[in-house]
Amino acid sequence: MTLASQTPKTRDMEYSVWFSEPLMFVGAAGLIAISPYLFARVIFQLMQSHFPTSVQLVVVSLLFVIVCVWGWLISGKRRLQLFTQTYKLGILWPLLFSAAMLLFALMPFAALSSILADLGYITFETSVPKGEFWRLQDLYLWHFFNSVPSLKITETLLWEEPFQYKDRLSGALLLAFKIIVIVPVIASFAAWWKESTDVSKRSSE
Template sequence: MSAPTSKISQLTGAVEKVNQKLLFVAALFLLVLVPFLVARVVLQWSLTSIPQLLHWALVAFFFIILIFWAWLISRDRGDSFFTALYAQGVKWPVLYSIALLVFSLPCFAALTVTLGRVGLISFQPPIPDADTAIASVQDFYLWHFMDSIPGLDIPKTLRWENPYAYTDRLSGWILLTFKLAVILPVIGSFATWNRIRKRTTNDRKAQP
């Protein structure tokens, strides 16, 4: 291979790597941050600015999206979904799982805050009434996700204490739902993605 051709190949490879990084950043923003911000802003606004019945309708709407999202990446569906994405050149299909986790935080936080305001659940310390209520309760669910990652013991390592403790059964059921509907699919999808990545790599090596 001549020197000019070699340099062109190196330049092409460098451009492809830059493009992959830019695509990853764009996907991170569009797939992870945008749905999270939309849910966070809309639910916080509806919590304080519209009749409670309409607020409940919005909470239900976001939970329908959340349930479908979790269903999509779970079990054999997740395997097929991630395999199809990986085959199309999407190297980080697990971003869909991260997006599910991030999107779920304001949804479950809004549900918790709303139930707290009508006296059906009780947290200690009390959930603030300010515009930061949903943001504050998000940390409660994020803490439980981090605590559920096997082998890392993240909260203890970071000396991060659980920001809230609940004193009623309903909060326990909601937290259990969060673990079953969000944490298990998200953690399971990481294992699925890693298996697909290894399988694809081995298949390519086996090709003549």
């Protein structure tokens, strides 16, 4: 059906679909990805400003539980089931849950690193001011992009590692970040790429 042959009602319905789907995705991105991260960040800022270290560690532990469950959900057969369901909503929807996990996971890892730095258990070059845990998110984000195979993102962008760690405990935290967060997220991105390619091939046949 050509545009000229469409009735005004039909055109209005198509325009509505064109605009509603992107808006729905943007709204879901805000709800699933950005809102949990901002909520966790505000909560920990309050904890760090007004509560003792023991309470901060309890809050961070709860955030780590959420991250581990999230990573479990986007791994193995569960990832396939999730992708199958969300792919029906649009090609980018399966990516949303993995990107949301990455964004959320930056918080507890940066928060724990900040707590340990404040206590003197770990050290960074450049030093991180006490209470400014959000600065350490760049360290973990840098390691994520540096782990993306073949693209050499950090090298291409001339993005140097934001902080140099000087102890084994920091290295252990980074290793945990790679195992708990980077591996399942990159694996889900790869699975999404394969699925989108397969769908394109099937639609062109």
